[in-house]
Amino acid sequence: MLNIQDVLETVRMIREENLDVRTVTMGISLFDCVSDDRARLESKIYDKLTKTAERLVPVAEEIEAEYGIPIVNKRISVTPLSLVAPGASSEDFVRLAEVLQRASSSLGVNFIGGYSAFVQKGMTRGAEALIASIPEALAVTENVCSSVNVASTKAGINMDAVLLMGQIVKETSLRTADRDSLGCAKLVVFANMPEDNPFMAGAVHGIGEPDSVINVGVSGPGVVAAAVREAGNCDFSTLAETVKRIAFKITRVGQLVATEAAKRLGVPYGIVDLSLAPTPAAGDSVAEILENMGLERCGTHGTTAALALLNDAVKKGGVMASGHVGGLSGAFIPVSEDRGMIDAVKAGTLSLQKLEAMTAVCSVGLDMIAVPGDTTAETIAGIIADEISIGVVNNKTTAVRLIPVAGKGVGEVANFGGLLGYAPIMDLKAESCATFVNRGGRIPAPIHSLRN
Amino acid sequence: MKAVITVIGRDKVGIIATVSVACSGFGVNIVDISQTVLDGYFAMIMLVELGGMKESSFLEFSAALKKIGEENAVDIRVMHEDIFNSMHRI
Known part of the structure; x- marks a missing residue:
């Protein structure tokens, strides 16, 4: 038999001390969605997300109920989008942000991360286009989170990217001025960004990760x-x-x-x-x-x-x-x-x-x-x-x-x-x-x- | 699967009986029971075996007990025993 004091300690942690699991985040690779046809890329991403994460929210709720532990957030992280659509324009990226938003709404997850680029040493055209689109993407979506890695211990600090991110944060603030600049709460600038982080706004599904994963x-x-x-x-x-x-x-x-x-x-x-x-x-x-x-x-x-x-x-x-x-x-x-x-x-x-x-x-x-x-x-x-x-x-x-x-x-x-x-x-x-x-x-x- | 039912609140005549009757109604077998008084509050834990549960689901059972708790102004929870085993045993 379990010790009654141990049982009561656990119950007290949940009842009185706000013990919870903050997030169950499903990482999903979008590499197999790559296509040079814009419409096809969008539909493949939507289908992959809604199929892979179809049961994420119900399963998390089932676990919550069975174990009696609240799971506050159910979230998704995806392959950094700048890698999935390296040839896309800023307008294309905003459309992809809207695809992520639609998938997130239909799945009932509260945030989806991976509107992201790694630019610690320099910027590809795709990364540049994605970064330029961040203010618009965060203004027209609710659940999409964006992150940009501007430095690493190995590469040093890309100060051009740092200055650019200063401008992007500022623009994002103005684009969401009616909501106390809420857009900036969904944008994070990193050094040494981890590729398996389940927390927002910085969650991405890194390139060395499996097809899908639970963090x-x-x-x-x-x-x-x-x-x-x-x-x-x-x-x-x-x-x-x-x-x-x-x-x-x-x-x-x-x-x-x-x-x-x-x-x-x-x-x-x-x-x-x-x-x-x-x-x-x-x-x-x-x-x-x-x-x-x-x-x-x-x-x-x-x-x-x-x-x-x-x-x-x-x-x-x-x-x-x-x-x-x-x-x-x-x-x-x-x-x-x-x-x-x-x-x-x-x-x-x-x-x-x-x-x-x-x-x-x-x-x-x-x-x-x-x-x-x-x-x-x-x-x-x-x-x-x-x-x-x-x-x-x-x-x-x-x-x-x-x-x-x-x-x-x-x-x-x-x-x-x-x-x-x-x-x-x-x-x-x-x-x-x-x-x-x-x-x-x-x-x-x-x-x-x-x-x- | 085994679960732990916890009942915490002011002591109330017949609460153990009420919970036990509910368990038997669902075909849930009580394996062990233990109780204590904590800071003036009554606390009871019951280890139950859900394997013999009739058609109803864990969620229905858990909801039924929660309702009994609300009716009697006590906090009743049903939790899979593994959460306690994980937390308190290496």
Whole structure:
């Protein structure tokens, strides 16, 4: 017989501490849809998606009901579209985005990722056309997510792409000005982008992946926050041990859901992503975990150290609970999606500079940060370049999902709705970085990229 | 397959009987039962075998118990035992 305390602990995590599986994401290769006939390409993509993922939502719901664990999102990631239609024009790409949207609506999934390009060393014509189409594609679709990898530790930083993405973020903001520039919440700029990440907006189905695959992203900041609170004023070794133990349990649920979903769908299981993903709901906050460790408010001195401890312990606990770990695997610190982060920004304790420092020790980067609508493309490019440098030099993934909120300024609040939450608009430096970001070319790869 | 039924709430006369009757109505066999009082709340767990369940599905059984919970102001959940085994056993 199961131990009654163990059973009650699990039930309490789900009832009171918002334990859930954040996403079951099906990766689907579109390589076999390639065609130089536009209409044929579109119909092949639609058919492949709707056929392969036909049972994704019902199977995930079945697992939710049987195991009593909420699965918040059911999503799809596809082969980066710039590779599927390398000869397409920007107009063609927007039509493909609409195909992805139609497939996603008919399947009932809430996001579809892969409107993406890898341009860390340079741009193909297809990548260029896709990137140029991003503002339009994100304005005319709801569920399509876009990502662009502008740098890697191996290749260095493509600063032409960084500047271009500054302009694209700005245009996307203006194209969705009526919705607090929501389009930018579906666009992320990466360094060292993983190819098996189940989380949005950066999910893609990479080129080394099987035809289709199931990847699962766990969650559980509320559970970790409760465990840290209960651990009380213990020393750091005990604190790390507490987080490891709870991370193990959370990840085992993700592993169970991943293997079960893969089995029922007849698709290989890929990875479990060990990220702690917060939501704007009360008690589901990464900031709260850090505050429970003894910080008066997230963002004050000691925050980076607390986050480093958390991130490491989550991985150590999670890795033993899962057969294959991948994706981003680290604590997320999105501002608009985390109640504690929102409060810390409002209080003036958490600044953009501190957030940037925090991304050096966790995944994934400057995420869901609202900035004034009149921020220039060059300043956005400068912010991207800074964050991307942290990833390139430290051999890790970093990303930027910045929302210049059209028509709004510092002190106002942007509302994105649902899991995307809301964010106070943050202040930026007034001094220009335009001359720097306009130099053009690439920043060379760091010396430690030469490992062979 | 085996599942775990948890009943959590203020103690209520006859709640175990009500849940047991529902199980027998569905052809669900109770394998083990255990209970405790937690922070003033009554908590009961039942391990059940669903193999002998009549035509009805897991979902119908689970919905029926959830309804009993709502009628009696207690939280009743039916969950596959593997979620507990995965989480608490290596």
